[in-house]
Amino acid sequence: MRQEITELLPSLRRFAYSLSGSAADADDLLQNTVERLLSRPRPDDADITRWAFRVCRNVWIDECRARKVRREATEHPELSEGQVFDGDKQVANEMEVNRVDQAMSQLPEDQRQIISLVAVQGLSYQAVADILSVPKGTVMSRLARARGALSEALAPGTTRIEQ
Missing domain, CATH: 1.10.10.10 (Winged helix-like DNA-binding domain superfamily/Winged helix DNA-binding domain)
Structure with a gap:
């Protein structure tokens, strides 16, 4: 499973960037996603790609909710x-x-x-x-x-x- 996740990293990072709008936030989101993927068992008969993207999206939603509670503004630096x-x-x-x-x-x-x-x-x-x-x-x-x-x-x- 680690090899499959490794192969998905570029795609997951692009998705994370599209959600966050920030390279730094995308890297943090990707790290949190990979941590969650590796710490939880893969659902039976789940397609690894779909599962990974869903986990990434859910991690992003969790982070947005946490930011809203803390009332932190999200910066959107230009693509560098x-x-x-x-x-x-x-x-x-x-x-x-x-x-x-x-x-x-x-x-x-x-x-x-x-x-x-x-x-x-x-x-x-x-x-x-x-x-x-x-x-x-x-x-x-x-x-x-x-x-x-x-x-x-x-x-x-x-x-x-x-x-």
Whole structure:
């Protein structure tokens, strides 16, 4: 099981980043997720990928609730990691990543989770439905709304998502 979890780490980290919007918070979320995965027995006949993503989501929800109780504000620093490019190309790429990241952060959490799991992680609608414990139709409608909102937000001359 440890080998399977190790192979999932890059995908889980991307998902954690999509939830938290912060590289530092994503790393903390990933660590807490792995700790929980390793400390609890794997459910019988559970797909390791779906189980790991569900645990990550549940850990994130727990952390959000704890922050709300403590009334701590969450910071959303700009994405600072990436490939090194030459001059203008690097600046243009960083600006586009920041635009997409900002647009994603303005989506409601349920839409952000769906678009991350489907578009970024490449999971099927059914897998996402299982991870989030919602019907497949709900996944499809939230994804459609999220894509529409991102499309509007990323249209030339648009700076924010209208909700």
